Amino acid sequence: MSARLSESRPAPLRLYILFGIVLAIALLGFCLLLRADVRRVRPLDTTLWSQEEPANFVWDCTETVGSDYRTLEGYALVKGERFESVNNFAVLYHKSTNEYLRLPTVMVRRSEINQLFSDGINYECAGFYAYIPLRALEDSPEQYELCFAYGANGHKSLIHTGQYLGGEFS
Structure with missing residues (x-):
C-alpha cells in the first residue's frame, strides 16, 4: 500500500x-x-409598436459625439403617469430606406427629472442612455431621426421626434 x-x-x-x-x-x-x-444595434420590428403616441408624452435628449460613436442621454415619459414597468428604447429612423434601428438602451435613474415636473410623481426611472457605434449606420448620422419605442406601463408606441442626430434636441 x-x-x-x-x-x-x-x-x-x-x-x-x-x-x-x-x-x-x-x-x-x-x-x-x-x-x-x-452594444449591437438591431433592426426594430415596427409591427410590435403600433399604438398611438400617449397624451402628455415628453422627452429630452443630449447627444455626445465621439470619433467612432455617439451617445444619447435623456429622459422619455408620460406626464402624470407613474412607472409600473419600463421597456423603452431609443430608435433611429432612416427615411430613405424606411429602416428603424433599435439602439442598445439602458434605463438610468435620474432623480433630477422629478424637479422638472412638480406633480408629486416619481419620474426617476424615465432616464436613459443609448450607445450608437457609427459602423452600424449605413449613412451619415445626420440622416437618422431620433425616435422612441416607448413601452413603459404597457404602452407600445413608436414615437417620431422630428430631431436628427447632429441637430438640436428637445
Whole structure:
C-alpha cells in the first residue's frame, strides 16, 4: 500500500498555471462576446409598436459625439403617469430606406427629472442612455431621426421626434 501512495503525486504547478491561463482567456473571450452583443444595434420590428403616441408624452435628449460613436442621454415619459414597468428604447429612423434601428438602451435613474415636473410623481426611472457605434449606420448620422419605442406601463408606441442626430434636441 505504501508503494501505491508514493506513485500518486499532485499535478505539477505548471499544469495548474496553464489551466488558469486557459480559463482566464476563455472568460475574457466570453466577456468580450457578451459586450459586443449588448452594444449591437438591431433592426426594430415596427409591427410590435403600433399604438398611438400617449397624451402628455415628453422627452429630452443630449447627444455626445465621439470619433467612432455617439451617445444619447435623456429622459422619455408620460406626464402624470407613474412607472409600473419600463421597456423603452431609443430608435433611429432612416427615411430613405424606411429602416428603424433599435439602439442598445439602458434605463438610468435620474432623480433630477422629478424637479422638472412638480406633480408629486416619481419620474426617476424615465432616464436613459443609448450607445450608437457609427459602423452600424449605413449613412451619415445626420440622416437618422431620433425616435422612441416607448413601452413603459404597457404602452407600445413608436414615437417620431422630428430631431436628427447632429441637430438640436428637445
